[in-house]
Amino acid sequence: MSESRGTTLDPWSGHYAARTAGLSASEVRALFAVASRPEVVSLAGGMPYVSALPRELMEAAALRAVGEQGAVALQYGSGQGLPALREQILDVMALVGIHASPDDVVVTTGSQHALELVTKLFVDPGDVILAEGPSYVTALTVFRSFQADVVHSPMDAGGLVPEALRETIARVKAEGRRIKLLYTIPSFHNPMGVTQDWARRQEILEIARSNDILVLEDDPYGLLYFDQSPAHAMRSVESEGVIYLGTFSKTISPGMRVGWALAPHAIREKLVLANEAAVLSPSPFSQTVISEYLSNADWRGQIDVFRGEYRRRRDAMLAALQEHLPSLSWTVPTGGFYVWLSLPANLDSKAMLPRAVKELVAYTPGTAFYGDGGGRNAMRLSFCYPTPDFIREGVRRLANVIEGELDLLQEFQHTAPLQVQPEVRAGVLPPQVG
Amino acid sequence: MSESRGTTLDPWSGHYAARTAGLSASEVRALFAVASRPEVVSLAGGMPYVSALPRELMEAAALRAVGEQGAVALQYGSGQGLPALREQILDVMALVGIHASPDDVVVTTGSQHALELVTKLFVDPGDVILAEGPSYVTALTVFRSFQADVVHSPMDAGGLVPEALRETIARVKAEGRRIKLLYTIPSFHNPMGVTQDWARRQEILEIARSNDILVLEDDPYGLLYFDQSPAHAMRSVESEGVIYLGTFSKTISPGMRVGWALAPHAIREKLVLANEAAVLSPSPFSQTVISEYLSNADWRGQIDVFRGEYRRRRDAMLAALQEHLPSLSWTVPTGGFYVWLSLPANLDSKAMLPRAVKELVAYTPGTAFYGDGGGRNAMRLSFCYPTPDFIREGVRRLANVIEGELDLLQEFQHTAPLQVQPEVRAGVLPPQVG
Numbered sequence: 001m002s003e004s005r006g007t008t009l010d011p012w013s014g015h016y017a018a019r020t021a022g023l024s025a026s027e028v029r030a031l032f033a034v035a036s037r038p039e040v041v042s043l044a045g046g047m048p049y050v051s052a053l054p055r056e057l058m059e060a061a062a063l064r065a066v067g068e069q070g071a072v073a074l075q076y077g078s079g080q081g082l083p084a085l086r087e088q089i090l091d092v093m094a095l096v097g098i099h100a101s102p103d104d105v106v107v108t109t110g111s112q113h114a115l116e117l118v119t120k121l122f123v124d125p126g127d128v129i130l131a132e133g134p135s136y137v138t139a140l141t142v143f144r145s146f147q148a149d150v151v152h153s154p155m156d157a158g159g160l161v162p163e164a165l166r167e168t169i170a171r172v173k174a175e176g177r178r179i180k181l182l183y184t185i186p187s188f189h190n191p192m193g194v195t196q197d198w199a200r201r202q203e204i205l206e207i208a209r210s211n212d213i214l215v216l217e218d219d220p221y222g223l224l225y226f227d228q229s230p231a232h233a234m235r236s237v238e239s240e241g242v243i244y245l246g247t248f249s250k251t252i253s254p255g256m257r258v259g260w261a262l263a264p265h266a267i268r269e270k271l272v273l274a275n276e277a278a279v280l281s282p283s284p285f286s287q288t289v290i291s292e293y294l295s296n297a298d299w300r301g302q303i304d305v306f307r308g309e310y311r312r313r314r315d316a317m318l319a320a321l322q323e324h325l326p327s328l329s330w331t332v333p334t335g336g337f338y339v340w341l342s343l344p345a346n347l348d349s350k351a352m353l354p355r356a357v358k359e360l361v362a363y364t365p366g367t368a369f370y371g372d373g374g375g376r377n378a379m380r381l382s383f384c385y386p387t388p389d390f391i392r393e394g395v396r397r398l399a400n401v402i403e404g405e406l407d408l409l410q411e412f413q414h415t416a417p418l419q420v421q422p423e424v425r426a427g428v429l430p431p432q433v434g
Numbered sequence: 435m436s437e438s439r440g441t442t443l444d445p446w447s448g449h450y451a452a453r454t455a456g457l458s459a460s461e462v463r464a465l466f467a468v469a470s471r472p473e474v475v476s477l478a479g480g481m482p483y484v485s486a487l488p489r490e491l492m493e494a495a496a497l498r499a500v501g502e503q504g505a506v507a508l509q510y511g512s513g514q515g516l517p518a519l520r521e522q523i524l525d526v527m528a529l530v531g532i533h534a535s536p537d538d539v540v541v542t543t544g545s546q547h548a549l550e551l552v553t554k555l556f557v558d559p560g561d562v563i564l565a566e567g568p569s570y571v572t573a574l575t576v577f578r579s580f581q582a583d584v585v586h587s588p589m590d591a592g593g594l595v596p597e598a599l600r601e602t603i604a605r606v607k608a609e610g611r612r613i614k615l616l617y618t619i620p621s622f623h624n625p626m627g628v629t630q631d632w633a634r635r636q637e638i639l640e641i642a643r644s645n646d647i648l649v650l651e652d653d654p655y656g657l658l659y660f661d662q663s664p665a666h667a668m669r670s671v672e673s674e675g676v677i678y679l680g681t682f683s684k685t686i687s688p689g690m691r692v693g694w695a696l697a698p699h700a701i702r703e704k705l706v707l708a709n710e711a712a713v714l715s716p717s718p719f720s721q722t723v724i725s726e727y728l729s730n731a732d733w734r735g736q737i738d739v740f741r742g743e744y745r746r747r748r749d750a751m752l753a754a755l756q757e758h759l760p761s762l763s764w765t766v767p768t769g770g771f772y773v774w775l776s777l778p779a780n781l782d783s784k785a786m787l788p789r790a791v792k793e794l795v796a797y798t799p800g801t802a803f804y805g806d807g808g809g810r811n812a813m814r815l816s817f818c819y820p821t822p823d824f825i826r827e828g829v830r831r832l833a834n835v836i837e838g839e840l841d842l843l844q845e846f847q848h849t850a851p852l853q854v855q856p857e858v859r860a861g862v863l864p865p866q867v868g
Contacts, residue, residue: 062499116711276572277572
């Protein structure tokens with residue numbers, strides 16, 4: 001039973017599966033309602049800057065999908081995805097050093113659905129999934145929805161720390177618990193923005209191998225580097241011990257919901273069956289539009305355009321942080337969408353959020369990225385969506401909020417955590433914001 | 435552990451979740467490989483006749499989705515689906531007598547994904563799901579993938595039999611097992627082609643209410659009637675005890691993967707969270723194309739066109755059965771895609787399939803639609819996809835196969851079931867077919 005009967009009007013409250021108790025609205029989700037108001041500068045979401053995608057190229061791809069490929073695009077497809085698209089996905093993965101067979105690619109409804117399917121295949125209630133601390137919020141939601149215990153392992157400016165990972169594994173094993181997966185985002189990490197170098201990737205792989213742990217390598221941002229390409233994917237040198245997840249959400253369009261998993265062969269077969277059970281097939285229409293775009297547009301050149309856009313935004317954010325919050329510390333991403341800002345130890349980013357929203361700036365509190373209450377005095381700042389001017393203005397507002405909080409604390413010598421206003425926790429704003 | 439280590443090369447065979455043991459290739463899936471060869475008349479699949487959908491209308495919808503709605507269609511969306519589309523879905527459901535709020539509609543990646551999400555929300559291992567016997571094959575796959583025990587309840591020419599359902603429920607309850615859902619397809623059932631009348635729907639609802647069982651009403655075919663509309667949906671008179679599933683796969687295009695669930699309010703909230711965890715959002719692009727089509731095309735008139743096409747095919751199949759197999763019995767569908775053919779008791783439709791494929795006709799063996807080995811001397815014949823001429827030729831070939839089998843049995847007085855050739859069971863054809 002997922003809820004006590006006394007507090008709900010749901011007549012089916014006694015009927016839910018045990019796993020449903022773990023399904024709750026994420027803090028990021030509640031923020032979407034806040035962040036979508038036009039007067040708020042949102043540094044909260046992870047929406048790509050799709051305006052930079054030329055509409056005429058997408059129109060042409062959509063027209064060909066209906067007119068030339070309609071017999072495939074408008075019909076049911078296979079659970080593994082279109083063969084032509086799987087071949088093209090190999091070209092994309094070659095850019096991160098991966099060479100594989102199209103037989104081992106499974107197209108999914110965004111890489112999010114690959115996360116869901118892999119978790120469904122591997123996780124029994126109580127199994128442990130190791131993840132970076134912090135980690136991608138909706139991965140944590142998926143893991144919890146299958147009753148996994150997420151155990152975070154520490155990071156530094158170079159990503160997941162191998163020595164700490166060894167200790168984490170030893171501790172979990174000593175407790176007699178089963179570790180099913182190591183979930184990692186090696187390049188331009190969400191939410192920290194940091195990147196593992198090649199030596200560290202190799203060391204983490206070796207730790208996983210020697211402990212018989214399957215690595216789930218999530219790589220949504222790897223192609224969005226600002227200066228030079230990050231190290232090759234872990235999967236480039238380890239085909240049996242890694243499931244690699246990719247997506248077109250950041251390099252083309254998230255509205256298509258087309259991602260993929262590259263999996264060891266035996267796992268791939270089960271992924272296809274799980275995909276069929278879940279959705280029969282990923283959308284043949286979306287897959288065909290993506291495939292036609294890849295066939296006819298300069299997709300590599302377009303990724304360069306995105307890189308330039310995101311680099312300008314990153315630069316704007318770093319400069320604004322330096323100008324307005326010089327006493328704080330933050331990560332310096334060399335690609336991707338995010339900066340991780342550390343606050344003074346006596347500030348609570350979640351408690352501060354209502355005031356920030358009142359000052360018309362939104363961010364994601366650090367606690368969203370932990371399954372264990374960590375991250376209170378940190379926040380994720382996204383530079384992917386707003387223009388550089390809005391980013392500068394957003395950071396300026398944020399600095400005012402942080403300074404105001406610090407003044408307040410100093411004035412009253414008040415060190416207890418501030419209370420979150422329930423209205424904002426539920427994603428509903430006070431009537432007169434700003 | 436899902437597999438014994440001795441019979442697999444999968445290094446991760448000891449790592450899968452317990453539920454993964456229930457995930458195996460369906461018989462229908464194996465058939466797709468067979469049925470897709472052009473020389474085979476396939477009466478096996480459930481692919482709609484999408485050629486009847488005017489391409490220019492879909493091109494126009496796709497163009498508007500990119501050009502006019504691109505800021506929404508190409509971006510991430512919400513886990514509940516686009517508000518405009520949810521309003522339009524109300525218009526569709528009004529045709530089956532349902533009046534509801536758009537707040538209670540959850541758009542999904544085909545109604546298949548609604549089946550998956552509902553099962554994930556409600557089913558603990560060992561819970562019972564009641565289903566018609568026979569029932570939709572990929573629903574059974576989903577139920578098994580969450581370790582449900584499917585218990586079939588008998589049908590007759592009027593669909594699920596209320597009196598038998600009462601007995602089934604009493605028996606399951608007496609065994610101390612928990613019934614979580616009653617899964618039913620009241621209109622133009624898959625695979626039987628039969629339809630519950632209004633009195634029977636009301637009686638089944640009453641049985642579910644009095645036993646505190648949630649009804650999962652699956653209605654992919656309800657608008658595809660040949661003469662007159664079937665009875666209103668169960669959901670039209672019961673909003674708290676029914677989750678209604680609809681889809682655009684049969685009335686527009688399955689390649690879009692857009693379906694929906696209409697759920698009691700408290701369940702709807704959980705469905706949205708489960709949807710977000712699984713795919714973040716159903717494809718905003720597909721949703722927008724569907725929404726633009728509904729806004730600008732004569733979608734009701736197009737459903738009339740589909741009705742006419744499928745009626746002609748149904749008529750061709752019934753006439754051919756009467757001509758070539760007059761001694762057998764079959765259901766007479768008044769809508770939908772399927773006829774259910776009963777064979778003489780000593781014939782095994784699964785065992786007969788290799789010979790049928792050699793004679794260049796394919797069907798789906800009855801066993802695919804049961805979780806308990808039932809259906810051996812029955813088969814599903816689909817009339818949705820082939821032209822009337824091909825349907826007549828397919829039935830003629832099928833009659834030859836059946837007569838050949840009966841001759842063989844008579845000649846050798848051989849009543850033991852024939853063996854299925856493993857090559858065909860795995861979906862791989864012998865090299866020289868036909």
